[in-house]
Amino acid sequence: MGENVEIYLRLKPVRAPSPCVSIDVSENQCVFDIPRDDLAGYVNNQREKYAFQFNGVLAPDAQQDEVFERCAAKVVTGALDGFNGTVFAYGQTGSGKTFTITGGVERYADRGIIPRAISRLYADIAKKTDGKYEVHVSYMEIYQDQGYDLLDPEHDTKALEDLPRVSVREDDAGDFHLQNLSTHRCESEEDALNLLFLGDTNRAITETPMNMASTRSHCIFTMQVERREVGSEIVRRAKVNLVDLAGSERVKKTDVSGKTLAEAKYINLSLHYLEAVVIALQERAMGGGRGHIPYRNGLMTMMLKDSLGGNCKTVMLATASPDHDSVDESISTCRFAQRIAMVANVVTINEDIDPALVIKRLKRENQELRDEIKLLSGVNDDRGALTESEIERLRSRVKAYVDGGGADEGEGLAADIGASMMKIKASYEIFREMVLRRGGGGGVAGVAAGGGEASTSPRSPPSPVVEPPGAFDDLREELRLMRERVRQRDAEINVLVGMLQRGEGGTRGGYRATAAVPLVDASNPSSTLRAIVGENENGNENDAASALPPADVLADRDRAFEHFKRAYAQNAGVERDKSTLRELYAKAKTLGERVNAARDEINAQKSKIEKRRVARALKTLSDADFDPECDAVDQAEERAKATIEESKCEYRTAFDELRDVKKEIDRLQLALDQSRRRLTTDFEKWLVMALGQQNGDGGPEETILTPGAARILGQTVVRPPGSAGPVARYRPLSAAEAEAADAAEAAAGAAAPTPAAKTSAATPAPVAKAQTREPMTELPMTGNAQVDADIAKFFAAKNLLMKRAEKA
Ligand SMILES: Nc1ncnc2c1ncn2[C@@H]1O[C@H](COP(=O)(O)OP(=O)(O)OP(=O)(O)O)[C@@H](O)[C@H]1O
Numbered sequence: 001m002g003e004n005v006e007i008y009l010r011l012k013p014v015r016a017p018s019p020c021v022s023i024d025v026s027e028n029q030c031v032f033d034i035p036r037d038d039l040a041g042y043v044n045n046q047r048e049k050y051a052f053q054f055n056g057v058l059a060p061d062a063q064q065d066e067v068f069e070r071c072a073a074k075v076v077t078g079a080l081d082g083f084n085g086t087v088f089a090y091g092q093t094g095s096g097k098t099f100t101i102t103g104g105v106e107r108y109a110d111r112g113i114i115p116r117a118i119s120r121l122y123a124d125i126a127k128k129t130d131g132k133y134e135v136h137v138s139y140m141e142i143y144q145d146q147g148y149d150l151l152d153p154e155h156d157t158k159a160l161e162d163l164p165r166v167s168v169r170e171d172d173a174g175d176f177h178l179q180n181l182s183t184h185r186c187e188s189e190e191d192a193l194n195l196l197f198l199g200d201t202n203r204a205i206t207e208t209p210m211n212m213a214s215t216r217s218h219c220i221f222t223m224q225v226e227r228r229e230v231g232s233e234i235v236r237r238a239k240v241n242l243v244d245l246a247g248s249e250r251v252k253k254t255d256v257s258g259k260t261l262a263e264a265k266y267i268n269l270s271l272h273y274l275e276a277v278v279i280a281l282q283e284r285a286m287g288g289g290r291g292h293i294p295y296r297n298g299l300m301t302m303m304l305k306d307s308l309g310g311n312c313k314t315v316m317l318a319t320a321s322p323d324h325d326s327v328d329e330s331i332s333t334c335r336f337a338q339r340i341a342m343v344a345n346v347v348t349i350n351e352d353i354d355p356a357l358v359i360k361r362l363k364r365e366n367q368e369l370r371d372e373i374k375l376l377s378g379v380n381d382d383r384g385a386l387t388e389s390e391i392e393r394l395r396s397r398v399k400a401y402v403d404g405g406g407a408d409e410g411e412g413l414a415a416d417i418g419a420s421m422m423k424i425k426a427s428y429e430i431f432r433e434m435v436l437r438r439g440g441g442g443g444v445a446g447v448a449a450g451g452g453e454a455s456t457s458p459r460s461p462p463s464p465v466v467e468p469p470g471a472f473d474d475l476r477e478e479l480r481l482m483r484e485r486v487r488q489r490d491a492e493i494n495v496l497v498g499m500l501q502r503g504e505g506g507t508r509g510g511y512r513a514t515a516a517v518p519l520v521d522a523s524n525p526s527s528t529l530r531a532i533v534g535e536n537e538n539g540n541e542n543d544a545a546s547a548l549p550p551a552d553v554l555a556d557r558d559r560a561f562e563h564f565k566r567a568y569a570q571n572a573g574v575e576r577d578k579s580t581l582r583e584l585y586a587k588a589k590t591l592g593e594r595v596n597a598a599r600d601e602i603n604a605q606k607s608k609i610e611k612r613r614v615a616r617a618l619k620t621l622s623d624a625d626f627d628p629e630c631d632a633v634d635q636a637e638e639r640a641k642a643t644i645e646e647s648k649c650e651y652r653t654a655f656d657e658l659r660d661v662k663k664e665i666d667r668l669q670l671a672l673d674q675s676r677r678r679l680t681t682d683f684e685k686w687l688v689m690a691l692g693q694q695n696g697d698g699g700p701e702e703t704i705l706t707p708g709a710a711r712i713l714g715q716t717v718v719r720p721p722g723s724a725g726p727v728a729r730y731r732p733l734s735a736a737e738a739e740a741a742d743a744a745e746a747a748a749g750a751a752a753p754t755p756a757a758k759t760s761a762a763t764p765a766p767v768a769k770a771q772t773r774e775p776m777t778e779l780p781m782t783g784n785a786q787v788d789a790d791i792a793k794f795f796a797a798k799n800l801l802m803k804r805a806e807k808a
Contacts, residue, residue, distance in 0.1 A: 003347050005314040006055040007337040008071050011322045012096040013060035018324040028054045030320075032331055052334040055341075060322065064109060067100060068116040071315050075240060076117045078313050079225045080124055080133070082236035082349035086243065086307035087113060090336065091319030092329040093247030100317055101219075101244040102200060105603045114196055114221050114242050121223060121240075122189035131229040136183040137192050138224075139199035140166055143217040145270060145299050149181050150199035150219075163202065168302050176295075176302040183224065194655065196221065197599065201648055204606045218270065218300050219244045233357040237350050241307060245271070245300075248333065273298035275336065281309045282342040308340075311348050316340045386426055394423060398430045554690055564683050574675045577668055584665050591658040598651035605640040605647070612637050 009030050011023065023030045032050040056070055075085030089097035103112025125133045139150040147166030166181045186192040203219065220243050227236040248271055273294065280293045295305045307314045318337040320330035386394075549563045565571050612634060 003313060003345050005308070005316055005340050005343045005345065006071075007316045007318060007341045008056040008058060009052070009054045009318045009320065009334065009337065010058040010062065010067060010096060010100060011060045011320055012094075012099075014321055014323040016324070017060070017322045018327055020324070020327055021322040021330065023057050023059060025057050025059055028057050030054065030057055030334060032327060032334075034327065050331055050334070052338060054318075054337065064100075064103060064112060064116070067317075068113050068120075071317055072113045072117055072242075073120060075313055075315060076120045077124060079121070079223070079238040079240045080128065080227070082227070082238050082351060083347055084238050084240070084306055084310075084312040084350065086241040086304065086312050086314045087317065088241070088243035088245060088304070088307070088314075089317045089319055090245050090248060091333050092321065092326060095247075095319040095321045095326070095329075095333070097244050097247075097317075097319050100319060101221075101242055102196075105607060115193060117223070117240065117242060118189055118192045118196065121225070122192070128227075131227045131232075134226045134228075135186050135192065136224040136226075137186050137195050138181050138183045138222045139195065140178075140181055140220050140222075140303075141203060141217050142220070142270070142299050142303075147178070147181065147299055150202045151182050151184060151195055153182075153198075168299060170296070170302075176305060178303075183222075192223070201602055201606070201644065204609065204644070216246055218246050220303060228354065233354050233361065235352050235354040237352060241303070243304070245274075248329070248336075270298045270300045273301045274304070275339075277301050277304075277308055278336070278339050278343060281344075282339050284309075285342050285344050308343055308345070310345060311350070312345050313347055314343075314345055386422060390423075391426060391430075394426055395430050398427055398434070402431075402434065549690070554687075557687075560687055560690070561683055564686055565679070568679060568682065571679070574672065574679070577672050577675070581665065581668050581672065584661055584668065588658060588661045588665065591654050591661060594654035595651060595658055598647045598654060601647040602644050602651065605644045608640050609637050612640075 009023075011021075011030075020032055020034050021030070022033065030052045034048050034050075058067055058070070072087045075087055078085050087101075089101050091097050099110070099112065101113050103115060104110030121135065125135075137151070141148045141150050141160075141163075143160060147168075148160055148163040149166055150163065152164050164180050164182075167179045169177045169179055171177060184191075184195055186195065199219075199221070203217075220241055222239055222241050224237065224239045228234075276294050276297065284291060284293070293309060295301045301308075306312045316337060318333045320326065320333050322330065549560060553559045553563050616634070
């Protein structure tokens with residue numbers, strides 16, 4: 001997609017704006033109307049009116065959020081879609097470039113494009129569900145055409161020379177690569193903001209006294225965004241450059257000498273190179289020029305190669321001061337912007353194939369092909385017979401496959417057989433024997449003894465299999481264990497479903513349907529209760545928990561919970577974790593205060609230095625004899641720098657500690673959440689069992705609950721035909737029954753039962769309702785079509801609830 005660079009003009013608020021400068025925000029125009037008398041000192045004395053057109057004009061009262069939304073937000077959003085982007089500020093010294101790109105330190109609302117871009121990027125990433133995003137950040141300063149890494153964590157920075165130097169390498173395709181510039185992975189917005197703060201602080205304290213109040217260097221903050229789609233080999237990479245260029249004023253006007261002149265020359269030179277690149281691009285856009293774009297001349301132009309004439313959405317923010325003295329510089333800024341607007345970029349999504357994933361896939365395909373070749377050529381099968389252990393391994397694979405039938409087992413079987421025809425045939429033999437013996441053991445004698453040959457020979461018709469004594473014992477035992485496991489799962493499902501329904505605050509506030517629960521080991525009920533509650537602190541079993549609480553405690557869910565919690569072994573650990581968490585919070589608070597205090601101190605010292613430099617700059621202008629080189633060592637500034645240095649150490653130490661504490665808090669909170677969930681689940685199980693046991697009943701197959709007990713559990717009780725008295729047999733409702741119960745309740749206009757936790761055991765309403773229902777028929781599995789359909793419906797409903805429970 002061909003896209004021209006967008007240009008915006010931002011005027012800085014000044015006390016006395018020149019009457020020569022006017023803007024039309026709705027027309028995006030800025031007009032300089034200069035009386036003929038004033039022309040002598042200005043850029044072109046043949047004209048008196050200059051009108052410049054922009055993509056947008058931001059008036060002096062435009063706020064930082066408007067500037068971000070209009071100029072930079074789309075560039076940030078584009079990066080998430082894989083488009084490179086650059087926003088750069090260009091204008092004379094003091095016109096507001098740094099204020100626009102980085103922001104002011106006084107007010108939160110003054111934060112500039114970089115911190116806002118960081119926040120927006122992470123906020124947008126949080127909303128994305130289409131893949132995994134990673135952000136890397138780098139921050140570089142270019143001073144006298146030399147790059148410096150502002151984010152080097154190793155060095156104790158006192159001067160610019162302390163920072164690592166960045167160099168550029170050009171590859172065969174003419175692309176430039178930065179070397180020795182650190183990039184930092186940022187998991188969160190906070191990480192990225194802290195790096196920005198570190199870079200800004202380094203930038204402030206490495207300014208030389210000769211810099212005065214103006215920035216003599218270019219700064220580039222880069223965010224690289226990488227997106228990987230789940231299950232795809234394609235990776236999208238895009239980078240966003242946020243650039244604060246050095247002041248663009250002319251040397252002759254600033255009338256400086258010595259080191260400042262050298263700096264100004266460098267700045268002018270690099271901006272001159274920038275201008276040369278832009279002019280060459282403009283000529284190319286108009287169909288002329290030599291086609292060569294002189295990016296290679298300077299570091300800044302190499303850095304901006306993609307942004308100017310390359311694959312990048314680029315926005316230029318021209319900043320200008322609308323006061324009388326700055327009119328000529330403002331006109332030249334606007335002229336430069338007009339040239340930039342001619343530059344056309346070709347913007348494409350940066351998608352790449354992730355080589356690691358491709359290698360993995362190719363390796364897999366390769367292996368499959370090798371297997372296929374072996375299979376077709378029978379290479380592997382000229383070896384001897386399968387060994388006993390190979391056959392045993394195959395047997396257990398085949399058995400697992402038959403038992404589980406899941407994808408994993410299937411893959412396991414295929415992986416084990418590989419490309420060996422001999423193993424495939426042996427597997428068929430094992431299948432055959434299993435079918436003939438109905439899953440019984442027995443060797444694959446033919447395979448073992450005769451090897452490949454024996455296994456391939458046609459088999460004689462199956463002879464009637466005589467079951468050897470005890471042949472099925474292990475299978476029966478296995479079956480019994482499996483049934484047991486199924487029953488346990490059912491109990492867990494019921495607890496989950498109940499929790500889900502109560503959590504959802506459904507219309508009825510209680511269990512809709514419940515299966516018979518294998519609640520208590522009939523032979524030793526209290527052992528089951530003990531198993532849930534666990535061992536106490538000393539490693540002894542907890543008798544308090546296995547002892548049933550009094551009936552009135554069990555009848556009140558809240559009190560029952562308190563009873564359970566007191567006895568619950570893991571509760572002591574939870575309480576300990578809670579108190580550790582409280583301590584960690586207090587520690588984090590103190591550390592946070594230390595970080596903020598250090599940050600405030602650094603900012604205060606930074607603005608102190610800035611003010612001193614402004615004062616000295618003014619003195620340079622007003623006092624002809626003042627020599628900035630002689631006044632280079634300003635004691636107060638040196639002290640301020642030393643304080644910044646100390647505060648920086650304090651900031652880093654406190655921040656590192658805070659990060660560690662935060663990680664610990666996150667871990668502990670996760671553990672606590674898990675413990676809380678376990679506590680609730682175990683309580684539900686315990687309550688079901690305790691209530692079942694209280695009734696003096698409960699066996700492996702089903703539990704007898706009184707209607708009151710059922711109500712405490714929040715369950716709907718269905719009275720089977722013929723049952724009478726205070727005891728209700730507790731069994732599943734079919735989906736049809738549940739629907740019928742709903743309809744009956746709605747028709748009766750009855751209020752939904754309150755959540756079980758708050759229902760008193762004496763409240764008869766829900767039970768009375770259950771008792772007045774038509775007696776339901778038991779659900780014998782007789783093959784009766786209607787009954788089977790009901791069962792099927794019930795399980796469908798149960799599965800649905802299970803899925804929702806899992807989701808929840
Ligand atoms: N839009 C604005 N609103 C309020 N204050 C501003 C605005 N623009 C700039 N300023 C103030 O003007 C002063 C100079 O601005 P800034 O440092 O951003 O200029 P600059 O163009 O980056 O200068 P240099 O080329 O020296 O880096 C600062 O004190 C800044 O707070």
